Amino acid sequence: MKYLVWMWVVVLGLALASSAWAQTPALPSPDTTRLPGARPDSLRRRFDQERMLNSLKAYTKRKTIAGKAASALFNFTERREDQAGLDATLLDRQYDRHNYKVIRRIDVRTLDAFGYSISDSTRIPRNILEKAGNTFHIKTNKARVRQVLLFREGDELEPQDLAESERLLRQTSEILDARVFVNERTSSADSVDVLVITKDVFSLSGTFQLRDVEAGIIGLRDVNFLGLGHQFRNRYEYGRSFNGPGGQTWRYDGSYLVPFRNFVYGQARYRNETRNREAGVRFSRDFYSVNTQYAGALSYDFVDRLVATRGSGTAEDPYVFDPLRYNMQDAWLGRALRLKSYDLGYENPGRVIVSGRVIRTNYAQKPTVDYFNANLVLGTVGYSIRRYYKDKYLFGFGRTEDIPTGTLLSLTTGYEFNEVANRRYYGLRMAYAGYHPQRGYLYLNGEFGSYLRGRDNDWQQGLVSGELLYFTRLYHTGNYQWRHFFWQRSSLGLNRRPGEQPLSIDGENGLRGFQPQGLLLGTSRVTLNYEATLFTPVSFLGFRMAGVAFADVAWLNARTPRQVLPFQEAPYTGFGLGLRFRNEYAALRTFQITFGFYPRGMSAPNGIRVFENSRPYYDFSDFSFGQPGVVRYQ
Numbered sequence: 001m002k003y004l005v006w007m008w009v010v011v012l013g014l015a016l017a018s019s020a021w022a023q024t025p026a027l028p029s030p031d032t033t034r035l036p037g038a039r040p041d042s043l044r045r046r047f048d049q050e051r052m053l054n055s056l057k058a059y060t061k062r063k064t065i066a067g068k069a070a071s072a073l074f075n076f077t078e079r080r081e082d083q084a085g086l087d088a089t090l091l092d093r094q095y096d097r098h099n100y101k102v103i104r105r106i107d108v109r110t111l112d113a114f115g116y117s118i119s120d121s122t123r124i125p126r127n128i129l130e131k132a133g134n135t136f137h138i139k140t141n142k143a144r145v146r147q148v149l150l151f152r153e154g155d156e157l158e159p160q161d162l163a164e165s166e167r168l169l170r171q172t173s174e175i176l177d178a179r180v181f182v183n184e185r186t187s188s189a190d191s192v193d194v195l196v197i198t199k200d201v202f203s204l205s206g207t208f209q210l211r212d213v214e215a216g217i218i219g220l221r222d223v224n225f226l227g228l229g230h231q232f233r234n235r236y237e238y239g240r241s242f243n244g245p246g247g248q249t250w251r252y253d254g255s256y257l258v259p260f261r262n263f264v265y266g267q268a269r270y271r272n273e274t275r276n277r278e279a280g281v282r283f284s285r286d287f288y289s290v291n292t293q294y295a296g297a298l299s300y301d302f303v304d305r306l307v308a309t310r311g312s313g314t315a316e317d318p319y320v321f322d323p324l325r326y327n328m329q330d331a332w333l334g335r336a337l338r339l340k341s342y343d344l345g346y347e348n349p350g351r352v353i354v355s356g357r358v359i360r361t362n363y364a365q366k367p368t369v370d371y372f373n374a375n376l377v378l379g380t381v382g383y384s385i386r387r388y389y390k391d392k393y394l395f396g397f398g399r400t401e402d403i404p405t406g407t408l409l410s411l412t413t414g415y416e417f418n419e420v421a422n423r424r425y426y427g428l429r430m431a432y433a434g435y436h437p438q439r440g441y442l443y444l445n446g447e448f449g450s451y452l453r454g455r456d457n458d459w460q461q462g463l464v465s466g467e468l469l470y471f472t473r474l475y476h477t478g479n480y481q482w483r484h485f486f487w488q489r490s491s492l493g494l495n496r497r498p499g500e501q502p503l504s505i506d507g508e509n510g511l512r513g514f515q516p517q518g519l520l521l522g523t524s525r526v527t528l529n530y531e532a533t534l535f536t537p538v539s540f541l542g543f544r545m546a547g548v549a550f551a552d553v554a555w556l557n558a559r560t561p562r563q564v565l566p567f568q569e570a571p572y573t574g575f576g577l578g579l580r581f582r583n584e585y586a587a588l589r590t591f592q593i594t595f596g597f598y599p600r601g602m603s604a605p606n607g608i609r610v611f612e613n614s615r616p617y618y619d620f621s622d623f624s625f626g627q628p629g630v631v632r633y634q
Contacts, residue, residue, distance in 0.1 A: 098157055098162075098182050098187070098192055099157060099158065100156045100157060100158065101156065101157050101187070101189075101190055101191055101192045102154065102155075102156055102157075102190060102191040102192070103151055103152070103153055103154065103155050103156075103157055103191070103192060103193075103194055104153065104191045104192065104193055105153060105193045105194070106146070106149070106151075106152075106153055106193075106194045106196065107183075107193065107194070107195050107196065108142045108145050108146060108196045108198075109195070109196065109197045109198070110139050110140045110141075110142060110145060110198050110199075110200065111139075111197070111198065111199040111200065112125075112134040112137055112139055112199075112200060113133060113134065113137050113176070113199070113200045113201055113202040113203075114129070114130040114131075114133040114134050114137070114202070115130035115131070115134065116199060117199075118177055118178070118179050118197050118198075118199050119179075133202060136204065137200065137202055137203065137204070138203075138224070138226055138227040139200060139227055140174055140175065140198060140200050140224060140227050140229070141226075141227040141228055141229075144174075144227065144228055144229045144259070145169065145175075145196060145198055147229070147259065147261060148165065148168050148169050148172060148263075149165045149180075149196065150164055150165045150168070150289060150291075151165065151194070157192060157194075158291070160290060160291065162180045162181065162182070162194070163180075163388070164289050164290065164291075165180045165196075166178050166179060166180040167388055167402045168288060168289065169196075169198055170402060171402070172229065173201075173203075173223040173224070173231060174200060174201060174203055174223050174224035174229055174231075175198050175199065175200060175201065176199045176200060176201045177198070177199050178196070178197065178198045178199070179195075179196075179197045179198075180194065180195075180196050180197075181194070181195055182194060182195075183195050200224065201223070201224075203222050203223045203224035203225075204221070204222045205220075205221050205222075206218075206219055206220050206221070207219030207220075207235070211239065212239060214238075214239045215238065215239025215240070216237075216238060216239060217235065217236070217237045217238075218235075218236045218237075218238075219233075219234060219235040219236070220232075220233075220234045221233045221234070228259075229259045230256070230257065230258050230259070231255075231256070231257040232254070232255070232256045232257075233253075233254060233255050233256075234252075234253075234254045235251075235252070235253045235254070236250070236251070236252050237250060237251040237252075238250045240274070248273070248274055251272065251273040251274065252270070252271070252272045252273075253270075253271045253272075253273070254269070254270050254271075255267060255268065255269035255270070256268050256269075262285065263285055263286070263288045263292075264283065264284070264285045265282075265283070265284055265285070266281075266282070266283045267281070267282050267283075267284075268280070268281045268282075269281075275305055275306035275307075275321060276303075276304075276305040276306075277303070277304040277305065278301070278302065278303050278304075278305075279301070279302045280299060280300060280301035280302065281299065281300055282297060282298070282299035282300075283297065283298050283299070284296070284297035284298075284299070285297070286624065286626070287334065287336060287353070287624045287625070287626045288624070290349070290351070290386050291338075292336060293335065293336055294333070294334070294335060294336075295333075295334045295336075295355075295626045295627075296331075296332055296333040296334060297330070297331070297332055297627065298330070298331050299328075299329075299330045299331075300327070300328070300329055300330075301327065301328045301330070302326075302327045302328075303324070303325065303326055303327070303328075304323075304324075304325045305323075305324050305325075306321035306322065306323055306324070307321065307322060307324045307367050308320065308321055308519070308521070309321070309322045309367045309368055309498050322367035322368070323365045323367065324363075324365060324366065324367050324371070325363065325364040325365040326361055326362060326363040326364060326365075326371075327361075327362055327364075328359065328360065328361050328362075329359070329360045330357070330358075330359050330360075331357065331358050332355060332356065332357035332358070332378075332626075332627050332628060333355060333356060333357075334353055334354065334355030334356075334380075334626035334627065335353070335354055335355065336351045336352070336353045336626070337351065337352040337353070337354070338351060339351065339352065349385050349386065349387060350383060350384070350385050351383070351384050351385075351386075352381070352382070352383055353380070353381070353382050353383075353384060353410075353625065353626050354379075354380070354381050355379070355380050355626045355627065355628050356377075356378065356379050356380075356628065357376075357377070357378040357379075357380075357414075357627060357628040357629065358375070358376070358377055358378075359375070359376040359378070360374075360375050360376075361373060361374050361375075361376070367498075368497070368498050370497045370498060371497070372418045372419040372420050373418060373419055374416050374417060374418035374419075375416070375417045375418075376414055376415075376416045376417075376425070377414050377415050377416075377417075378412060378413070378414035378425065378628035378629065378630075379412070379413060379414060379628055380410055380411065380412045380625075380626075380627075380628035381410070381411055382408065382409060382410030382411065382429075382625060383407075383408070383409050383410075384406065384407070384408045384409075384410075384623055384624070384625065385406040385407045385408075385623070386404065386405075386406045386622075386623045386624065387404075387405050387406055388402045388403060388404055388405070389402070389403040389405065389435050390402060390403070391403060391437070402620075403435050403441065403620065404433060404620050404621070404622045404623055405433045405434050405435050405623075406431075406432075406433060406623040407431070407432050407623070408429065408430070408431040408432075408623045408625065409429070409430050409431075410427075410428070410429045410625060411427070411428055412425070412426070412427035412428070412429075412449070412628050412629070412630075413425065413426055413427070414628070416451065421453050421454075422453075422454070423451040423452060423453045423454070423460065424451065424452045424454060425449070425450070425451050425452070425630060426448075426449065426450060426452065427447070427448065427449035427450075427629075427630065427631055428447070428448050428449075429445070429446070429447045429448075429625075429631075430444075430445070430446050431443070431444065431445040431446075431621070431623065432444050432445075433621070433623070436473075437473060438473050439473065440470060440471050440472045440473045441469070441470065441471050442468075442469075442470050443467070443468070443469040443470070443620075443621060444467070444468055445465075445466065445467040445468075445621065446465070446466045446467075447463070447464070447465045447466075447631050448462075448463070448464050448465075448631070449462065449463055449630050449631030450462030450463070450494060450495075458495075459494065459495055460495050460497075461494075461495065461496055461497060461500070461630075461633075462493070462494030462495055462496075463491065463492065463493055463494060463630075463631040463633050464490070464491075464492045464494065465489075465490060465491045465492070465631060465632075466488075466489070466490045467487075467488070467489050467490075467621075468486070468487070468488045468489075469485075469486070469487050469488075469618065469621075470485075470486045470487075471483055471484065471485045471486070471618075472484045479536075479537040480534060480535065480536055480537065481534075481535040482532060482533060482534040482535065483532075483533050484530070484531070484532050485529070485530065485531040485532075485533070485618055486529070486530055487527075487528075487529040487530075487618060488527070488528050488529075489525075489526070489527045490525070490526045490527075491503055491524065491525045491526075491633070492524045492526075492564050492565065493523035493524050493564070493633065494564060496523050496561075496633075500523065500633070502521065502633060502634055503521060503522050503523060503524065503525040503556065503633075503634070504516075504520060504521055504522075504525075504556075505520065505525060505527065505554040505556050505572055506520070508617070509525070509527075510525065510527045510552065510554035510556075510572070511527075511552040511554055511572060511573070511574035511598065512529075512550065512552060512574065512576075512594075512596070512617050513574065513576065513594060513596040513598075513609055513611045514552075514572070514574055514596075514598055514601075514602065515602065515603045515604075515609065516601050516602070516603060517601060517602065517603045520556065520558055520601065521556075521558060522556040522557045522558040522561060522566065523557060523561045523562075524555075524556070524557045524563070524564055524565065524566045525554065525555065525556050525557075525566060526554070526555045526565075526566055526567070527552070527553065527554040527555075528552070528553045528554075529550070529551075529552050529617070530550060530551045530552075531548060531549070531550045531617065531618075532548070532549045532550075533546055533547070533548055533580070534546060534547040534548075534549075544581070544582045545579060545580070545581055545582075546579070546580040546581075546582075547577070547578070547579060547580075548577065548578040548579070548580055548592065548594065549576070549577050549578075550574075550575070550576050550578075550594075550617075551573075551574070551575050552573065552574040552575075553571050553572070553573050554571060554572045554573075555567055555569065555571045555572075556569065556572065557569060570600070572598070572600060572601050573598065573599055573600075574596055574597070574598045575596070575597050575598075576594050576595055576596035576597065577594070577595050578592050578593060578594035578595065579592065579593055580592040581593075591612060591613075592612065592613055593610070593611075593612050594610070594611055594612070594613070595608075595609075595610050596608070596609050596610070596611065
């Protein structure tokens with residue numbers, strides 16, 4: 001066990017020592033698509049279907065009913081934003097020449113979800129589908145856009161404000177893409193006009209699945225309610241099979257989030273499902289920007305559930321469930337300290353962050369004597385460097401993406417006052433990420449956290465976790481482009497309480513598309529994920545296609561929860577092939593259909609499942625922190 005911990009410390013130490021690979025300020029990369037001998041982007045060339053597309057274009061211009069129907073389905077106006085990808089540009093170096101000029105005016109232009117383009121001002125909705133979609137869409141209010149900006153009229157434009165505002169707009173759920181730039185035609189030596197252009201996502205969505213005559217799922221979601229950035233999510237499942245004690249035939253999960261000024265968010269949530277009821281309310285403000293000085297949160301949560309604490313381990317009696325009911329009050333406050341720079345032309349990107357947190361937990365019902373009322377006081381001190389690059393064709397399919405790179409080191413310590421014996425807490429986290437267009441992206445993260453009961457030097461409820469994510473550069477082979485993804489994650493529970501087996505391997509936690517037969521939980525988990533994405537030159541009626549192949553492996557100590565390393569049990573595996581589609585002319589942009597095979601543990605008898613998804617399996621991890629806490633065990 002200790003060798004695995006030291007291995008992660010050594011690997012992350014080497015990565016931190018070599019962080020100059022991504023942290024050294026660099027000028028934007030040259031446009032390699034215009035260099036002599038550069039390969040053309042084969043995804044944007046026209047191939048065998050050109051004659052068919054031209055015929056269909058001509059057909060859509062006919063005045064017949066069939067021609068008008070075809071015109072409503074297809075729009076053949078070329079999307080200029082897809083003609084060339086962005087170079088890997090360092091965001092905080094784009095607008096240096098305008099630093100500290102006075103902002104005279106901020107012009108905000110919000111575009112509807114369908115038919116418009118940020119990079120092509122002449123692009124407007126042309127068919128009935130785009131126009132109908134915009135009819136049901138409420139455009140983002142300009143006041144909501146101004147709420148996200150880091151500057152106001154009359155302020156001096158500080159370094160990074162434009163790029164940071166653009167990144168924050170893209171990170172909101174209601175905005176698909178954004179551009180924030182200076183109007184060069186009206187700028188002067190001491191003042192500027194700023195233009196903000198945003199394009200919405202179609203915020204309203206729903207789900208309806210009819211599994212049987214008396215079983216199904218109904219869902220409704222809006223991530224931009226009334227154009228104000230409010231978000232509500234509702235999902236109701238009925239007709240579920242009764243599954244042991246506490247089982248119920250329905251499940252509901254819902255939440256409502258409201259953004260306030262100064263990046264304060266309020267959220268209320270409620271969940272009711274088999275053996276679990278949760279409710280909570282939270283007000284929070286994170287370190288949303290590199291230059292944010294203060295952050296904090298207040299929250300209250302209530303949990304009423306049944307936990308598996310014991311059982312004979314046989315098929316007839318795998319678990320015995322006991323009640324667990326408690327409430328939690330949580331408050332924290334953090335301060336980011338900017339480090340001095342002795343170079344007048346260069347701002348030190350490093351930040352030292354100090355924060356404190358108080359968590360109070362009260363139990364109304366306890367499954368075992370190992371659960372006790374407690375007050376936990378935590379403090380964190382850390383060092384963070386954050387930089388963002390802007391590029392395309394990474395996790396998304398042509399959308400502008402912000403790539404976080406940097407270095408993070410934090411140390412957390414605390415003291416828990418409880419009914420039995422007071423405990424200390426110690427936690428450590430180290431992370432590093434670097435990106436280069438030719439070398440790809442590398443992210444490393446390692447965490448350790450555990451309580452120490454001073455009476456007998458007993459380490460309790462510990463966790464060692466590690467993560468490695470790497471994707472290669474975009475390769476070219478003939479008319480094809482492809483990229484590899486590698487992802488390794490480890491969560492090793494140390495001296496966990498009875499019933500603390502929350503780790504699963506289904507879905508995003510391990511094997512994509514995996515649905516286990518029955519309850520499959522453990523205290524330690526190790527997963528390996530590999531994916532190859534092939535962007536093909538195939539284009540048919542506006543649909544561009546990419547092929548996806550994946551292989552997933554996961555180890556879980558479901559039968560031996562006291563064994564730290566899960567390798568004593570046979571691994572669960574998943575293999576699959578998928579097709580990812582993107583339509584250049586229709587409103588529905590990207591979706592993926594995947595065929596998966598799982599040799600063991602699958603709910604389906606043959607281990608085969610076909611599933612659909614519209615979001616990438618991987619995602620970036622940011623380098624913002626501040627809230628002290630124990631290592632997340634989930």
